[in-house]
Amino acid sequence: MKNFNYSIPTKIFFGRDQINVLGDQIKKYGSKVLLVYGGGSIKKSGLYEKVVDIFNKNNIIFWELPGVEPNPRITSVRKGAEICKQNHIDIILAVGGGSSIDCSKVIGAAACYDGEPWDLVIDPRKIKKVLPIASILTLAATGSEMDAGAVITNLETNQKLGTGHKDMAPKFSILDPTNTFTVPKSQTAAGTADIMSHIFEVYFNNTKGVYLQDRMAEALLKTCINYGSKAMENPEDYEARSNLMWASSLAINGLLTYGKETKWSVHPMEHELSAFYDITHGVGLAILTPHWMKYVLNDHTLNKFVEYGVNVWNIDENLDKYEIAHKSIEETKKFFISLGIPSTLREVGIEEESLEKMANQSTVRGSIGNFLPLDSKDILNIYKAAL
Amino acid sequence: MKNFNYSIPTKIFFGRDQINVLGDQIKKYGSKVLLVYGGGSIKKSGLYEKVVDIFNKNNIIFWELPGVEPNPRITSVRKGAEICKQNHIDIILAVGGGSSIDCSKVIGAAACYDGEPWDLVIDPRKIKKVLPIASILTLAATGSEMDAGAVITNLETNQKLGTGHKDMAPKFSILDPTNTFTVPKSQTAAGTADIMSHIFEVYFNNTKGVYLQDRMAEALLKTCINYGSKAMENPEDYEARSNLMWASSLAINGLLTYGKETKWSVHPMEHELSAFYDITHGVGLAILTPHWMKYVLNDHTLNKFVEYGVNVWNIDENLDKYEIAHKSIEETKKFFISLGIPSTLREVGIEEESLEKMANQSTVRGSIGNFLPLDSKDILNIYKAAL
CATH class of the missing domain: 1.20.1090.10 (Dehydroquinate synthase-like - alpha domain)
Known part of the structure; x- marks a missing residue:
């Protein structure tokens, strides 16, 4: 067995209706949120509405980045980082599967970086700071909800590369299995x-x-x-x-x-x-x-x-x-x-x-x-x- | 599966020579340490000397509570809490097995409590604050190095009872398997x-x-x-x-x-x-x-x-x-x-x-x-x- 340093900082709220913790958890980090999600499935399932309701009840202001691709693209990262920079976002909430969470992680890093976001994928050592990330998981797959890595695709260069930073690990993730009932x-x-x-x-x-x-x-x-x-x-x-x-x-x-x-x-x-x-x-x-x-x-x-x-x-x-x-x-x-x-x-x-x-x-x-x-x-x- | 909230805050430094992190980790919490240990085994093994060396090199001042019993007693808790109160201890370092760690946890709570320490064992709800706890483990057994519980014995009343509080979980624990080589x-x-x-x-x-x-x-x-x-x-x-x-x-x-x-x-x-x-x-x-x-x-x-x-x-x-x-x-x-x-x-x-x-x-x-x-x-x- 090799030496290791164990530190898994992400808090997990697991089970039915755990979305009820969302307001309190978000407010630990601020009141301006970037909401990141993929196709329309969270609107169909009603999850989007629940999140927005909680935001409104808690006076949380939010911006949106919808349409994150199944293999999330650097173009989405760029868009998200711009929103964060312009609006002084406090925390990024991904609602979806690994794609939305991965995209959010790199947005969080790019929002704290002056150069081109793709740099941070090619060379993770350039990541110095990351906005707080949180997630509501809707697909059991990538594990991005509890790790510090992300994979981003660049269709201009035909590259799909992994990056990571300890601060990319979500501060908290809400894992309600009923949110995966509608997964095809x-x-x-x-x-x-x-x-x-x-x-x-x-x-x-x-x-x-x-x-x-x-x-x-x-x-x-x-x-x-x-x-x-x-x-x-x-x-x-x-x-x-x-x-x-x-x-x-x-x-x-x-x-x-x-x-x-x-x-x-x-x-x-x-x-x-x-x-x-x-x-x-x-x-x-x-x-x-x-x-x-x-x-x-x-x-x-x-x-x-x-x-x-x-x-x-x-x-x-x-x-x-x-x-x-x-x-x-x-x-x-x-x-x-x-x-x-x-x-x-x-x-x-x-x-x-x-x-x-x-x-x-x-x-x-x-x-x-x-x-x-x-x-x-x-x-x-x-x-x-x-x- | 029931709902649950996952949060395991203890950092683990696992492996040979991980004691090297001790100085830096302690200094995150202060410079006044109560060192808690049991019989003389850590002196025989040389571990005590290593700890003291690191303290001296890092300008860490320490007080000692030796002789914690295999089933740690409330009398030891009282002694330790007194030392903490009198000397404004910043962090308690247990070096030993579960007994030393359990004892340290309740000392940490008792140091922040005005009444009789045994109250905190009988009724964990009375624990409101706990000094930071850390450990260097020398015995694989109780798991106290990574959990938030403690068991204390009161020989006056023939009681051995468990207590606990989330802040009793050690901030960090050093797990070097070679420190268990001398366990009989x-x-x-x-x-x-x-x-x-x-x-x-x-x-x-x-x-x-x-x-x-x-x-x-x-x-x-x-x-x-x-x-x-x-x-x-x-x-x-x-x-x-x-x-x-x-x-x-x-x-x-x-x-x-x-x-x-x-x-x-x-x-x-x-x-x-x-x-x-x-x-x-x-x-x-x-x-x-x-x-x-x-x-x-x-x-x-x-x-x-x-x-x-x-x-x-x-x-x-x-x-x-x-x-x-x-x-x-x-x-x-x-x-x-x-x-x-x-x-x-x-x-x-x-x-x-x-x-x-x-x-x-x-x-x-x-x-x-x-x-x-x-x-x-x-x-x-x-x-x-x-x-």
Whole structure:
């Protein structure tokens, strides 16, 4: 186990009607709010109206940035930062999924920065100050509600990059599972795949002596496997929605990473798919994951796959190790298919022509992953296998 | 899953040599420290000297409260509070296990209270303010390093009671597993039993829909089972010591409880044993736990024991449910015996004569537990079975 410093400052208000804390929590930071959200779903569900009601009752003035894209764009960040600067915004409230929250985080940093916001994505060290961020979560997926990272897309340069700063972690997040009752099946599936992928990124890892962290990771993986399809079959299954929602936060808030040396693999590979084709992030992850697993399986990584197969998928531990490993990968793929997620790149409109370009771009910051480091040639092979 | 508000404010500095952060962290709160510790073990190990060195280098003035008892007494709290009041102490640093930390927490509250410190144990609502608390942990057991509770013994009244306040949670705790290398075998065993008991208290529970929390609890139980005897066999096994140490904190920092309605059972029963006989807390817990399990096993609680047996002890899920349950209890008992912990009350000098008195006293605040609520008659039966 590696040394680590644990600090998870985000307060979580979890459960039905927790929106009731909103007024008091916001007023701790001021009275001028930038409200950030995506398409119209929060208006359809009535959540928008509830928020506005609370603002009015508490004399909170607000500005709006609607229309944040599913892969949030730097153009939205620029707009939001302008509003913050012009109106001396005190706190940014994202109402939505990871896209709105990620966008808000970088808006918060850009509002305190004099230069071009994209600088802060390319080089997180330039982030010195961030406006307070808060969120009301409506989609269990990215975990952005409880972590300090954000991913922003620049369509001008075909780049989708992660950035982060400790002060980007939301001051508080309201997690009411009923706010995810209206999430469509396909997004529920993609969200579940995203949560699982966050766990895989740190579970498939070489740090020794992290038994506790690995059992925790398996606990969360089993939660996703147990509830993913239940939430799809019965969108108002509170038990399923609440377990998935809490799993989304715990998967990425640091708990599974503390004590490990981590470097992600499948996310940076997927970011290129989304950057070039604007596909749903979780879908890209689900397509790539089994192929990534097959590619990195070797004599050195074998035992980790055996652990995964036995502990997560209950595969008979007396089988041959490679048989267990292959079965575990097969189960992973079958699970994503059972959620109705496409299993090939072609199904989501990605053809061979751009694979090489994407593979090259995914390694502009160097090789990816540390379970088995991958260069652009490796990534191209994985993309091809996933076609 | 129940509604919950998540907030775990304690910062953890985990790993080798993390004591290096001590000076900077203390100075965030002031320059006058009350140093609280137990017997001489921190002097033997050299830890005391390291702390004093850092204090001197950082111009930190300190007062000392040595000799805190294994079941910390209200008399020590009184002494500590007096020192704080007279010298305008800024922060209390506990160096030791749960006893020193618990004692420090109540000293911190008593230092801000004009009346008799025992009031604050009997009625936690009287706690309005607490001096900042910090800790350097030397024993993986109580989890006091990351929670907001404390247990204090009053030998004048033969009472051992829990109290708590959100501001009692340490501002920071330094968890260096090498500081537990010198913990004797018997204390390592008792500490492991204590961690497991904290988990049992919330795992054996009736709240519905808490799959995630239960899998997390199992992850931590497996960690204790995997490393308890390893740490005893090889006291300098860093992997074992670090996993146990981190498990001790996560078992009780709220993570396993959020979303559940919990009310403890075995701890309040054990507190009477320690209050009357001053025995090691973890030993009392290990003796009582299997008997408590047998006593509360019935048609309503059966499924939880099956879950426990299958998921934690790998008992064949195809067996008869009661067979699984009984086997799981047997495994629990065998595990504690394998750690060299006595398995009967008589072995630790407790005879039948005081059982009734203790059973009555354990329920002065009402019935205990909510998995199966127990009155004094039930508790007497469990004590008798454990004789």
